[in-house]
Amino acid sequence: MTLVPFDNQKALRNGDLILIADDDLLTRKILEHSLKQDGYRVVVAADGLECLALFKQERPVLALVDALMPNMDGFDCCEALLAEPDAANFPVLIITGLDDQESIDKAFAVGATDYITKPIRWPVLRHRLRLLVEHLREQASLEANHRELQQLVMTDALTKLANRRRFDEELDKEWRRALRDERMVSLIMIDIDSFKPYNDNYGHPQGDRCLQQVATTLSGNVHRGGDLIARYGGEEFAVVLPNTHGAGAYHVAERIRQAVWDANLPHEYGRRDKNGILLRDRVTISLGVASLSPQAELPPSILVQLADEALYKAKAQGGNNSVFLEAPMVLAA
Numbered sequence: 001m002t003l004v005p006f007d008n009q010k011a012l013r014n015g016d017l018i019l020i021a022d023d024d025l026l027t028r029k030i031l032e033h034s035l036k037q038d039g040y041r042v043v044v045a046a047d048g049l050e051c052l053a054l055f056k057q058e059r060p061v062l063a064l065v066d067a068l069m070p071n072m073d074g075f076d077c078c079e080a081l082l083a084e085p086d087a088a089n090f091p092v093l094i095i096t097g098l099d100d101q102e103s104i105d106k107a108f109a110v111g112a113t114d115y116i117t118k119p120i121r122w123p124v125l126r127h128r129l130r131l132l133v134e135h136l137r138e139q140a141s142l143e144a145n146h147r148e149l150q151q152l153v154m155t156d157a158l159t160k161l162a163n164r165r166r167f168d169e170e171l172d173k174e175w176r177r178a179l180r181d182e183r184m185v186s187l188i189m190i191d192i193d194s195f196k197p198y199n200d201n202y203g204h205p206q207g208d209r210c211l212q213q214v215a216t217t218l219s220g221n222v223h224r225g226g227d228l229i230a231r232y233g234g235e236e237f238a239v240v241l242p243n244t245h246g247a248g249a250y251h252v253a254e255r256i257r258q259a260v261w262d263a264n265l266p267h268e269y270g271r272r273d274k275n276g277i278l279l280r281d282r283v284t285i286s287l288g289v290a291s292l293s294p295q296a297e298l299p300p301s302i303l304v305q306l307a308d309e310a311l312y313k314a315k316a317q318g319g320n321n322s323v324f325l326e327a328p329m330v331l332a333a
Helices: 008-013 027-036 048-058 074-081 101-109 122-153 162-183 196-202 204-219 246-263 302-316
Strands: 016-021 041-045 062-066 090-095 115-119 185-192 228-233 235-241 286-293 322-324
Touching: 008 048, 016 027, 016 048, 016 074, 016 228, 027 041, 048 062, 048 074, 048 286, 062 074, 074 090, 074 101, 074 115, 074 246, 074 322, 101 115, 101 185, 115 122, 122 185, 122 228, 122 235, 162 228, 162 302, 185 196, 196 204, 204 235, 204 246, 235 246, 246 286, 246 322, 286 302, 302 322
Parallel strands: 016 041, 016 062, 062 090, 090 115, 286 322
Antiparallel strands: 185 235, 185 286, 228 235
């Protein structure tokens, strides 16, 4: 079983809640009182089974578990805690009256973070708890910084959409998933019509604003959580639509095209007819749509090629339209 790391940051956001598991009532009361005096929140269990149930319900930041308890001892409880799907890094401190090397070795063998012997010396326990909680906070901060960095690495700075790197990774992932599940995956390639004259005449700052406005419009018209909108490069965007047939993808493309038209972003330097008359006075987009059921011998780039070919046809037809390209029979089978 693959274990997901314990979410330290989420647990710490909920306060420093400590779970105590000990079958001795007096020990539980002393520990609970002392920990509350030090500012911790506390939940208590009388045995290992109750400890497991409270862990799932309360999501503490760490657990103090007595080694010798009825129903389920502390060693088995620790092992069971760490076998929970989201508790691979959950810190457990075993309290043992067995001050022998074998018991200490067993505590670490089942995954305990640390141990303390009875009778409990409160200054020692307080020190170890403080170090554990400080470590949790440092780890949570590092994890948050890592996630933020990953987000920056995968995000286009201008539009705040996914960038090309994220697009490539997500398309590959969805391609493999569709291959496994025998489902369709669709792709929409999008290009802003006559963007070069727009940039040349309005200037690059206004061109950047245009890209941002189009990106916002795309985001407002792609609704499913699993879909991905990316800036593919320059004035080109892409939308990955998992588990979507061609008709559904074309419907999404037309919704996006109409939304950009309705945004009515001025463009006085767009396509003109042979007499120089402006055909459209607003920003428009062209869209190429392709849909495939992946095959093991084909790379996901084949879907990009098909959508690009469809986009080329949409541009050749004058722009402001969507073209769905039927896959060749050898690919559609």
